[in-house]
Amino acid sequence: MNEFHRLIRCILACALLIVCAACTSIEVRKDEPVSSWVSRDSMKRKSEASARTVHDRIDGRPVKQFFHRHSAILSDGGMPMMVSTPGAGDDVRFAMPGSDGYGSAVALGDGYFLTAAHVPLKGHGGLFCMDKSGKPVVRSYRVVWTEKAADLAILHADVDTPGVKWAKDRSLANGAGIFTFGFGGGEWKPSQGQIISRGPTGDGNRHSDLKLSAPVVAGDSGGPVVTAAGELVGIVTRADYRWVRAFGRAWMRSGSHTTRPDIGMIEGIIAKDRASRKN
Incomplete structure (x- = not known):
């Protein structure tokens, strides 16, 4: 029986090692809310995943360059503000207003964007994106359609965007x-x-x-x-x-x-x- 117990302990120890190897690990402070360390861990994992894309390319272009041309940032309760106009290859710089929330979107072309329905979309915020010429712009948007069951929404803004x-x-x-x-x-x-x-x-x-x-x-x-x-x-x-x-x-x-x-x-x-x- 002792041999059996030792075998079980070895199996459990190996399983724990495998789990730990496959997961990130963070120190948890006593009485720290779950939401707090989940948020910290999530940011750590995304930063690690982002770092792994440094040399990757999408459709022949650097990852960030591709996404900057085809993504948008949504702000509810105010318009995003550009801090400076970026040069070629530079990161886009901007400031978000104090607002009730923000989210992201993807450009489908001709000023249409697809986003998640749970993103705050009260219709009095702004949308930050790059137009077809590569110029960063800020526009107001309107909600065209939503389906909460699928968490989908379509927006439109007065901007000529490159679609995906x-x-x-x-x-x-x-x-x-x-x-x-x-x-x-x-x-x-x-x-x-x-x-x-x-x-x-x-x-x-x-x-x-x-x-x-x-x-x-x-x-x-x-x-x-x-x-x-x-x-x-x-x-x-x-x-x-x-x-x-x-x-x-x-x-x-x-x-x-x-x-x-x-x-x-x-x-x-x-x-x-x-x-x-x-x-």
Whole structure:
């Protein structure tokens, strides 16, 4: 029996080592709220994932350059303000107003943006993006359509933006590599990971929910998820946490979810709104 117990202890010890190796580890202060150390761990994981993208390229361009051209930052309660006009290759610099919240979005072209429905969209905020010429601009936006069940929303702003092409379903198998981008934690940063699983979501299960290994943080919601070829998978909708706390430490493996909408439906809504604007 003692040999059996020793074997069990060895198995448990090995399992703990594997879990710890696969997860990040942070010190947890006594009586620290779970939300506090989860936030710290999430920021650490996203920073690590962002650092791994330094030499990566999307559609032949540096990761940040690609996302700067195709992403947007949403602010509710005021307009974002540009601090300076960036030169070629420089990071975009801007300041966010005091507001009720902010989020991210991806440009679909012709001033249309896809974002998450849970991002504060009260209609009196602003949108920061790059136009087709590469010039940073700030515009007001209007809400075209939302579907809360799928956490999707379409916005329109008076700006000529370069759109992102949709990824084909055949390129979205489990294990496929992806990149995400968003304004989480007040920083415009990328993350990276793989597709883990896929299931239906939204009204009538017409959209898809993809689970990802890429870490995200609050503020990334609505940001683009793309393939290495620069094709749009969907938008960031929520984070996904699995954690263990023991011996004054917390081990966490976090990931995220993206909603991939019914593309025909999205294109139909945009076409209808575009026609109404011309009338």
